Amino acid sequence: MQQSELYVRYARLADAAAISAITAEYALQGIMLERSGENIVENIRNFFVAESNGEVIGCCAIAFYTLRLAEIRSLAVFNHYKMKGIGRLLVEKAESVLREEGVSEVFVLTLNSKFFRHLGYREIQKEYFPQKIWRDCTHCPKLMACDEIAMVKAL
Ligand SMILES: CC(C)(COP(=O)(O)OP(=O)(O)OC[C@H]1O[C@@H](n2cnc3c(N)ncnc32)[C@H](O)[C@@H]1OP(=O)(O)O)[C@@H](O)C(=O)NCCC(=O)NCCS
Numbered sequence: 001m002q003q004s005e006l007y008v009r010y011a012r013l014a015d016a017a018a019i020s021a022i023t024a025e026y027a028l029q030g031i032m033l034e035r036s037g038e039n040i041v042e043n044i045r046n047f048f049v050a051e052s053n054g055e056v057i058g059c060c061a062i063a064f065y066t067l068r069l070a071e072i073r074s075l076a077v078f079n080h081y082k083m084k085g086i087g088r089l090l091v092e093k094a095e096s097v098l099r100e101e102g103v104s105e106v107f108v109l110t111l112n113s114k115f116f117r118h119l120g121y122r123e124i125q126k127e128y129f130p131q132k133i134w135r136d137c138t139h140c141p142k143l144m145a146c147d148e149i150a151m152v153k154a155l
Pocket residue numbers: 026031032073074075076077078081082083084085086087088089108109110111112114115118
């Protein structure tokens with residue numbers, strides 16, 4: 001893949017189906033939480049996509065919690081395009097937008113701690129983030145058996 005053909009940009013409404021397809025693949029495997037098409041459309045302004053030759057091949061989203069704290073979520077790269085630096089580009093784009101907004105701390109809930117460690121995140125107790133628990137986790141089927149690792153990075 002030529003680097004010049006690949007870029008990360010804000011998602012547009014027309015990308016919702018592609019985002020849904022990318023994330024649904026991993027939700028089926030239990031690697032990430034499922035997001036309905038409706039939920040993706042409602043939150044489309046918070047998404048970024050990686051595009052290569054006109055095809056959306058990866059995505060991630062940001063969620064604000066306080067003026068200083070935000071989350072990167074729904075990060076996924078199509079299987080065929082993994083390990084080519086696309087996940088890193090998506091996270092770096094999200095981090096740079098969060099920095100511009102004055103956010104000083106970003107966290108993730110993930111099963112892939114190795115990837116995020118590569119990007120400078122460190123593990124932390126989930127209880128550090130009570131807002132997160134109350135906003136999303138109460139509706140999660142994994143609430144009583146959560147296997148995701150909380151990780152944080154100072155921006
Ligand atoms: C996690 C994911 C987005 C990573 O995307 P990617 O494009 O494959 O990752 P990159 O190529 O940008 O990797 C960046 C660095 O992390 C490392 N890395 C990536 N995946 C890794 C893994 N599973 N284990 C260890 N290291 C990993 C790469 O080697 C690379 O290191 P380098 O910069 O020293 O070369 C992708 O594997 C994915 O879609 N996984 C399924 C969904 C998921 O788990 N999402 C996270 C939920 S929050």
